[in-house]
Amino acid sequence: MNSSSTKLIVQSVIFLILQVVIFRNIALLDVTFCFIYVAIILLLPLEMDRILILVIAFIIGLIIDMFYNSFGVHTSASVLLAFLRFYWGNIITPQGGYEINISPNLKTMGFQWFSTYFLPMLFVHHFTLFFTEAGGFFLFWFTLLKVIMSTFFTFLVILLIQILFFSRKRGI
Amino acid sequence: MGRLFLLLFKYRATLVFVLLEILSLWMILSTDLFISASAFNSSNRFVANTIRYSNTIHTYFGLTDLNQELVDENAKLKQEIKSLKQSIYDINTLRVDDDEIISQYEYQDAKVINNTTQWLNNYITIDKGSVNGISPGMGVVNQYGIVGKIQSVSKHYSVLASLLHNDVLVSSKIKRTGTLGTTNWGGKNPQLADLKYIPRHITPLVGDTVVTSGYNAVFPEDIPVGIIESVVLKDDKNFNDIKIKLENDFTKLSYLYVIKNKLKVEKDSIESVNYTLAPNE
Structure with a gap:
């Protein structure tokens, strides 16, 4: 147990608590939601064991589902995200590859890579989430609006948290 | 055989992924099973307590x-008691003496500790449970109407599954005509619901009470339940399309x-007895 993994665990617990206590109650204009717990899965080191990531995503999804009373909806979206994350990370590998065992956050990777990594992943997660929740493609445009608005809102919140608490000067 | 294991090992992450995904899809499909298992939803004690603490501040504001709502309700109830007292002599001859009928309904108050309106299937968590004699299937109301x-x-x-839940159907009637229908939430606007199965020959008016x-x-x-907001009768439909507020x-x-x-x-038991007997007649 080194200091970086302790940091990750503390960060994950904080994100989970924030999600459950604060962001669960937020729904702007009835269509904009925030799921910052997704960042827990996305911020795990890219070289981490894939099975471990899948299991972590499954457990996090289960916990969130308990609080949202939506059985399996968050779980399936999180597991899918954890699976696709590996391939997407490979596709957008920067020149010279990744450093070993670092959390892919704003500080270490820079804004451009960070947003190319996060935005599509958030979109996939929210897309799966809202359409499984709707139980199909009826109400298509309404659900798509939810997906897009929530993707940008979640990204904005994650970005703000990164800038405020993980910036170069302060660290955590 | 060895190569098979090698292959399985190579794709172990994908296999785990498929396994977990199937597990969660099974959870989605058997939602009914999980909603009645209280360990997996917000009637779980730990979850409910967390939610309650996070709502304390919100409640305070x-x-x-x-207070205003309670005072209003009190005033309304007082008014009702007054008018009942006024007319008590008229209805004296018709009074029901059966104790069980008179006290058929018992009301248990409860506080909302979690509530959503934005999903397609919305649930409300309340702070009373089996200790207070609550069991699944009971109806929940407040001073304005059904919940x-x-x-x-x-x-x-x-x-509880709130009225804003696609599987909740409420047997309702239009007060003016007495026509029987079913109220079901359409899934979009938390203020509007659909009143279904009101036949063509009935002409509901906007403003009718349901x-x-x-x-x-x-x-x-x-x-x-609500007030009729709009009525549309299409040529090819057997029933009116009614939206209620x-x-x-x-x-x-x-x-x-x-x-x-x-x-x-x-x-319920006498009804089920009749239904099972009917085909044999």
Whole structure:
């Protein structure tokens, strides 16, 4: 147990608590939601064991589902995200590859890579989430609006948290 | 055989992924199973407590409105008692003496600790459970009208499917005409619901009141559901398309009453006996 993994665990617990206590109650204009717990899965080191990531995503999804009373909806979206994350990370590998065992956050990777990594992943997660929740493609445009608005809102919140608490000067 | 294992090992991450995904899809498909298992939803004690603490602050700011609502309700109830007292001599001859009928419905107050309106299937968590005699299937109302049905119960908490849940159907009638229909939420706007199965030959008017029918044993008769907002009759449809504006503002529920119907078992059992006998006649 080194200091970086302790940091990750503390960060994950904080994100989970924030999600459950604060962001669960937020729904702007009835269509904009925030799921910052997704960042827990996305911020795990890219070289981490894939099975471990899948299991972590499954457990996090289960916990969130308990609080949202939506059985399996968050779980399936999180597991899918954890699976696709590996391939997407490979596709957008920067020149010279990744450093070993670092959390892919704003500080270490820079804004451009960070947003190319996060935005599509958030979109996939929210897309799966809202359409499984709707139980199909009826109400298509309404659900798509939810997906897009929530993707940008979640990204904005994650970005703000990164800038405020993980910036170069302060660290955590 | 060795190569097979090698192959499986190579794709172990994908296999785990497929396995977990199937598991969660199974959870989605058997939602009914999980909603009645209170360990997996917000009537779980740990989850409910967390939610309750996080809501304490929110509740505090709503106290002024809440007081006003309670005072209004008190005034209304007083008015009702007054008018009943005035007419008591007229109805004296018709009074029912059966104690069980008179005290058929018992009301249990409860506080909302979690509530959503934005999903397609919305649930409300309340702070009363099996200790207070609540069991699944009971109806829940507040001073404005119906709220939902109890889905799952733990020792101190219960989760109810709110009226804003696609599987909740409420047997209702239009008060003016007495026509029987079914209220179901359309899934979009937390203020509007659909009133289904009102036949062509009835012409409902905008502004008609919709109340519960009392035909199922969940809700007593004449509890407000909503007011008709729009009526459309298409040429090729057998039924009117009716939108009703719900009496309740589901975004700000605070205190609810769970209705215990003491005669529910009796009513349900005699009905089921009749249904099973019918084909043999």
